[in-house]
Amino acid sequence: MKITEWLKLPEAKNIRNLDDVETTLLHAKIIQDKPFLRKLYADFYNIFKESIPESSRNGLFVELGSGGGFIKKVIPNAVTSDVLDLPNVDKHFSALDMPFGNNSVDAYFMIDVLHHINDATAFFKEMDRTLKAGGKIIMIEPANTSWGRFIYQNFHHETFDPSGGWGFEKTGPLSSANGAIPWIIFYRDRKQFEQQFPMLKITVLKPHTPFRYLISGGVSMRQLLPSFLYGAVKGLEIILSPFNKYIGMFLTIEINKIS
Numbered sequence: 001m002k003i004t005e006w007l008k009l010p011e012a013k014n015i016r017n018l019d020d021v022e023t024t025l026l027h028a029k030i031i032q033d034k035p036f037l038r039k040l041y042a043d044f045y046n047i048f049k050e051s052i053p054e055s056s057r058n059g060l061f062v063e064l065g066s067g068g069g070f071i072k073k074v075i076p077n078a079v080t081s082d083v084l085d086l087p088n089v090d091k092h093f094s095a096l097d098m099p100f101g102n103n104s105v106d107a108y109f110m111i112d113v114l115h116h117i118n119d120a121t122a123f124f125k126e127m128d129r130t131l132k133a134g135g136k137i138i139m140i141e142p143a144n145t146s147w148g149r150f151i152y153q154n155f156h157h158e159t160f161d162p163s164g165g166w167g168f169e170k171t172g173p174l175s176s177a178n179g180a181i182p183w184i185i186f187y188r189d190r191k192q193f194e195q196q197f198p199m200l201k202i203t204v205l206k207p208h209t210p211f212r213y214l215i216s217g218g219v220s221m222r223q224l225l226p227s228f229l230y231g232a233v234k235g236l237e238i239i240l241s242p243f244n245k246y247i248g249m250f251l252t253i254e255i256n257k258i259s
Contacts, residue, residue, distance in 0.1 A: 019172035021084055027219045028068030028088065035227035036216035038070075040209070041111075043234075044140050045074035047252055048109045051138050059106030059132075064095050065113035068219075078109065083173040096122045100130040110139040115158075115181045118170040124197050133259035137200075143207040143251035144183035151214065151249060152179050162188070182251055201256045207248025211237060214249070 017023060031037050048071070052061070063071050066080035066089045080089040093099055095117055108127065117123045127137055142152055144162055152160035159168070160179040166189070170176050178184075185193055186205055193202070212233055215224045225233065240247065 017172075018174040019084070021086060024067050024082075024084055024086060024174075025088075026068075028070075030219045031068050031070070034216060034223055036212065036223050036225070036230055037218065039230050040212050040216055041069055042074060044111055045069075045071050045109075047140065048107075048138050049075050051136065051254060052107055056106060060100075060104060061107045061109065062100070062105055063109040065110060065116070069111065071109065075109075096126060098126050098130055102129055103132050105130045105135055106132055107136045107138065110137070110141075112141060114139055114141050114185075115179045116174060116177045117181075118167045118176060120166040120181060120185060121196070124193075124200065127255075128197055128199055128257070131200075131257040133257055135257045137253070137255040139182070139253040139255075141182035141251050141253060142179040143248045144180055144187070145207055145244070145246050145248050147210055147247040148207075148249045149180075182253060186253060199257055201258050202253070203256050204252060204254035206252045207244040207250070208241070208252065209237060209250045210240065210244065210247040211249075 031041060052059075058077070061075060061078045063069070063078050063080050064082075066082050067084075067086070068088075069080075071078045071080060079091060081091040081093060082089045083092070083094055085092040091099065095113070096119060108131070114120065114123070131137070142148060142160065144160075149160065149162070152158070156179070158177045158179050162180040162183060164178050164180060164184060166181065166185060168176060168178050186202060190202070193200075212230070215233060217223045
């Protein structure tokens with residue numbers, strides 16, 4: 001048996017269409033059943049929680065692309081949403097046409113969502129419209145580091161093209177993507193972003209997490225290490241954090257809407 005076949009989860013054989021509701025519900029089960037992956041999601045949710053001041057934690061917080069996640073276990077008052085009509089989320093809508101009033105949202109949370117949005121310009125117009133002054137967008141996205149780019153371009157099913165634009169031809173809400181879009185917008189084209197959206201100030205660009213997602217196996221591969229080693233791997237990542245601009249696989253992005 002080839003190593004790539006051994007690594008695949010038995011459930012992954014049944015995954016045919018990433019745009020199917022049943023696929024996302026299967027992902028939710030896998031996330032809960034894989035301790036490494038579940039703990040990683042919890043750590044990502046805590047990044048969101050820690051970015052919000054204690055005095056603001058009763059505001060309107062919206063997670064976009066909630067999918068198979070469990071943000072409410074960490075931020076109970078978060079409004080979950082997805083472009084797919086899922087039974088386990090609060091709202092179903094497109095991020096390009098959101099059902100929120102002008103200047104009404106305190107924060108948006110997103111894990112691996114921006115690079116699936118096929119028109120980033122229209123998306124940030126919606127962010128600008130709906131965010132309160134002082135509101136935030138906190139995203140965790142693929143990082144275009146040497147290590148991250150190597151993994152995404154050679155071992156991941158999604159396109160990762162740093163030469164691309166702010167959008168792409170849409171074939172499906174989840175099956176179409178360009179994992180390099182966060183780098184394109186916030187690094188390569190940062191001046192363009194700042195000119196187009198002067199009220200949206202980039203405050204954090206932080207690469208991190210070089211190994212934990214790989215070791216977790218994601219939603220389609222087997223976990224590579226025993227679950228009790230999660231803390232040790234996280235500790236190793238902390239030790240190696242000065243090198244995250246070269247080895248980080250994820251990028252935390254924070255944007256504040258200024259008054």
